[in-house]
Amino acid sequence: MKQARTFPEIITLIGLRFKAFFLVFLLGNDHLFFFRRKYGRKYIQERIALTNNKEKYPAILFSCNRSQVRPVFIIVSGIKTFGNKVRLTSRLAKGLAYIGYHVLIYEEIGLQSSTFPSKSLAKIKGFIKAVSQSEFIDETRIVLSGSDFGARFVLSASGDPEINRMLKSVVVLSPVSDIKSLVKFSFTGKIRSFGKCRYLQPTPASRFVLIFNAFQNIFDRDMTVEEQIVMKNILKNQTTEALRKISSFDKETQCLFLAAFKDDLKPDFVHRFDRVDFIRLNKNVFGEITKDDLAKPVFLIHSIRDGDIDYGQSTRLFENLASSKGVYLHLTNFLVWDGFISMLKNPARWFSGAVALSRVFYKILALIYTDKNLPYNPEKTLLRIRL
Numbered sequence: 001m002k003q004a005r006t007f008p009e010i011i012t013l014i015g016l017r018f019k020a021f022f023l024v025f026l027l028g029n030d031h032l033f034f035f036r037r038k039y040g041r042k043y044i045q046e047r048i049a050l051t052n053n054k055e056k057y058p059a060i061l062f063s064c065n066r067s068q069v070r071p072v073f074i075i076v077s078g079i080k081t082f083g084n085k086v087r088l089t090s091r092l093a094k095g096l097a098y099i100g101y102h103v104l105i106y107e108e109i110g111l112q113s114s115t116f117p118s119k120s121l122a123k124i125k126g127f128i129k130a131v132s133q134s135e136f137i138d139e140t141r142i143v144l145s146g147s148d149f150g151a152r153f154v155l156s157a158s159g160d161p162e163i164n165r166m167l168k169s170v171v172v173l174s175p176v177s178d179i180k181s182l183v184k185f186s187f188t189g190k191i192r193s194f195g196k197c198r199y200l201q202p203t204p205a206s207r208f209v210l211i212f213n214a215f216q217n218i219f220d221r222d223m224t225v226e227e228q229i230v231m232k233n234i235l236k237n238q239t240t241e242a243l244r245k246i247s248s249f250d251k252e253t254q255c256l257f258l259a260a261f262k263d264d265l266k267p268d269f270v271h272r273f274d275r276v277d278f279i280r281l282n283k284n285v286f287g288e289i290t291k292d293d294l295a296k297p298v299f300l301i302h303s304i305r306d307g308d309i310d311y312g313q314s315t316r317l318f319e320n321l322a323s324s325k326g327v328y329l330h331l332t333n334f335l336v337w338d339g340f341i342s343m344l345k346n347p348a349r350w351f352s353g354a355v356a357l358s359r360v361f362y363k364i365l366a367l368i369y370t371d372k373n374l375p376y377n378p379e380k381t382l383l384r385i386r387l
Contacts, residue, residue, distance in 0.1 A: 005372060009369075009370065009372070012369060013366060013369070013373075016362055016365045016366055016369065017358075017362050019099040019100075019362075019365060020358045020359070020361040020362035020364075020365055021354070021355070021358040021362075022098075022099060023095045023096065023098075023099055023358070023361055024334070024354045024357050024358045024361060025354065026091065026094070026095040026098065027088070027091050027092065027095055028334070028350070028354060042064065043062060043063060043064045043094065043097040043098060044061070044062070044063055044064070044066060044097075045060065045061070045062050045094075045097075046060070046061055047059070047060055047061075048060075048061045050104075050127070050130035050131060050133075050134055051130055051133075052126050052127075052129045052130035052133065053126070053129075055126060055130075057106070057123070057126060057127040057130050058107075059104045059105060059106050059107075059127070060093075060104070060105040060107070061102065061103070061104055062093040062094055062096070062097035062102070062103040062104075062105070063097050063101075063102045063103070063136075064097055064098065064100065066102075066136055067136065068136070069135075069136055069137065069138050070100065070101055070102045070136070070137075070138055071101055071102070071138050071141035071142070071143065071168070071368050072101065072102040072103065072104060072131060072137045072138070072141070072142055072143070073093075073096055073101055073102070073103045073104070073143045073145055073171075074104050074106060074127070074128060074131055074142065074143065074144050074145060075089055075092070075093060075103060075104070075105045075106070075145045075146065075147070075150075076106050076124060076144075076145070076146035076147075076150035076151070076153055076154050077089055077105055077106065077107045077146075077147065077150050078146065078147040078148035078149050078150040078151065078174075079148055079149050079150075079209060080235070080236070081205045081208070081209055081234075081235045081236070082147075082148055082205055082206075082308045082309075083205075084308075085147045085148055085173070085174060085308065088147070088173065089105065089147050089173075090105075092173075093105055102136065102137060104131060106124070106127050120153055121153055121156055121157060124153050124154070124157045125157055125160060125162075125163055128142070128144065128157065128163055128166060128167075129163075129166075132166050139166070140168070141168050141368050142166055142167055142168055143167070143168055143169050143170070143171060143364070143368060144157065144158060144163075144167050144169075144170050144171075145170070145171040145172065145173070146172055146173070146175070147172070147173045147174055147175075148173075148174050148175070148176055148308065148309055149176050151172035151173060151174065151175035151176065152175060152176045152177070152289075154170060154172055154175075155170070155172060155175065155177075155289045155317070155321075156288060156289055158170045158290075158294060158296065158298075159288070159289060159290030159292070159294065164294065164295070164296065167296055168296070168367070168368055169296055169297040169298070169299065169364065169367055169368065170294070170296055170297070170298045170299065171298075171299040171301070171364060172298075172299070172300055172301070172317075173301050173302070174301075174302050174303065174306055174308070174309045174311075174313075174314070175300065175302070175309075175313055175314060175317060176309055176313055177289070177313045177314070177316050177317045177320075178313065178316060179210075181310075181312065181313065181316070182206065182210070182309060182310065182313065183210055183270075185200075185202055185206075185309075185310040185312070186202050186206040186207045186210055187202075187207060187270045188270070189201055189202050191310040191311065191312045192312050193311060193312040193315040193316075194315055194319075200305070200307060200310065201307060202307050202308075202310075203307040203308050204234075204260060204261050205235075205308055206307075206308045206309065207260050208231065208234050208235060208260060209235065211231075211260060212231050212235060226245065226248075226249070227249075227253070229245065230242050230245050230246055230249075230257065233245070242257075246258065289317075289320075289321070290322075291320070291322060292322060293322050293323060293324050293380070293382065294321065294322065294323040294325075295323060295324055295325055296323060296325055297323065297325045297326050297328065297364075297367050297374070298321055298323050298326070298327045298328065299328045299330070299360065299363070299364055300314045300317055300318055300327070300328065300329045300330070301314075301330050301332065301357075301360060302314035302329075302330075302331055302332070303331075303332055303333070303334075304331050304332070304333055305333065311331055314329060314331070315329065315331075318384060318386075319384075322382045323382065323383065324377055324380040324381065324382060324383065325374055325375070325377070325383070326374070326375055326383040326384075326385050327382075327383065327384045327385070328360070328363065328385050328386075328387050329384070329385075329386050329387065330356070330357070330360045330386070330387040332353060332356065332357050333349070333353050334350070334353030334354055334356070334357045356387075359387060360387050363387065
């Protein structure tokens with residue numbers, strides 16, 4: 001049987017429902033952060049350094065009261081090129097701080113330069129250990145979270161037995177599960193989800209991230225200095241400056257860069273990605289995602305309108321991840337590729353999307369509060385639940 005809840009627990013859970021909806025309301029209305037910071041509850045945002053085995057790990061702390069021991073969300077940031085996801089991560093951190101949680105954003109894994117680094121997984125594991133030893137953290141309530149490629153590192157790290165024991169749950173936003181299928185989406189717009197195919201216009205950002213990391217494999221040469229400068233401008237979202245410099249390239253290189261912008265690349269160019277060793281990337285760079293029972297609640301949140309990373313990545317994870325405490329999938333229309341749907345343009349759609357997303361955050365907060373909110377599963381069978 002499910003465990004009975006006490007009256008204080010029932011009152012707390014009601015409060016968590018309001019907190020979850022307020023969090024979603026803050027996410028969808030960026031100007032509210034300025035208003036509340038000026039006139040309402042204050043939060044701190046500062047750079048700190050945590051230590052583990054004499055090694056320092058810099059991070060950004062968001063909190064309303066650093067001196068008080070509270071649950072913590074560790075957010076592993078993704079690639080800076082996906083600017084909308086960077087903004088979402090920042091809003092989420094501020095919102096969680098407003099409703100009473102510590103949030104630590106960890107950026108020092110190399111993804112900020114839009115490359116796929118090879119030693120990031122070890123850094124993340126060291127950072128989690130450093131967080132668990134911090135005096136202002138409730139070490140029994142650590143939530144590990146990440147976005148896009150950072151989410152891939154999070155899923156790999158959560159499979160490590162030592163790290164897994166420290167975690168309360170895992171939350172990933174727009175995760176990358178398979179780079180080969182991401183290549184197919186970025187250059188063709190094809191999404192495969194639950195055995196069905198759908199097409200969505202991909203953004204140039206995902207194409208250039210992949211080209212930048214696989215340039216040598218595709219062209220059998222290194223990038224020239226000029227090409228590196230243009231690539232970095234594009235990956236930093238400095239599009240105007242990049243286009244100005246592209247005009248000075250030879251005609252063949254000009255056509256390649258402009259075709260990548262316009263999603264007009266020829267099929268033979270896309271086939272060059274077959275030379276890339278995706279197995280090595282998936283295992284040696286990002287780490288393997290365990291197929292064993294994680295024994296932690298895992299939440300997958302993905303927008304059906306995401307043009308950077310197709311939502312088929314999340315549905316594939318939903319089908320392959322294993323957890324006796326539940327793998328939860330939520331495909332939302334509240335988030336769109338460039339931010340959030342407008343409440344003024346379509347109030348009904350905004351409200352339905354906000355309510356659905358708030359249910360997901362309520363589930364996350366409720367499971368942090370007490371294990372009584374876990375699904376009743378005495379036989380420890382693997383659970384997959386769509387929210």
